[in-house]
Amino acid sequence: MREEVLKIYDELVAANPNFPRKGKTMPYTSANGYMFSLLNKAGELGIRLSKKDTEAFDTAFGAKPFISYGATMREYVLIPKSLLEDRETLGKYLQKGYEYVMSLPPK
Template sequence: MDRDAVVAIYDRLIAGHAGLVRKGKATAYTALNGNMFSFVGPDGQMCIRLSKVEIADYGRDYPNDPVIRYNSVMNGYVAVPDALLDDEGALTGWFAKSVAFARTLKPKPTKK
């Protein structure tokens, strides 16, 4: 799936949550309280941040290989495969879990 199509899906997911705003250009992302919890990279790969328990649950149905960006492992993130992108109902549930998890994270001060 091309990046524009993935970003369109991403925008629909974000629109379902009041107060969320997509940020970034080359890497579209969302953050709550200074904690990034989802993104679409320049390569069109969508990734979401989940708790350890949810990552294990996710791994029962989808690959949960480490997400690597800029030569660093993004701990707590899972890549969203095309099969899940094609099932927006299921994806909406996983995105909601990511939002809920982000709300539990300790706020980080912004750099601006």
């Protein structure tokens, strides 16, 4: 399952010219000094969203906490399996994650 999600994740990141994929064993994206998406060991994808985007995500998909290495990642939503099939929508949420971290003060 993790390899399937990694393939989808790699395709999404490759389709967006704003940021590269980083990390060999724990793939992630970051910008402005902040990580905004991550594929955990369990093969789950999490995206960091603004409060407003998290509320919209919750309405559409039910925002569940994203856990990596036993820690709940603040501001991240767990991407449900159903959304993995909708790459256009998932790509939009990945872009929203990028826009959110770009709105924060640089680290």
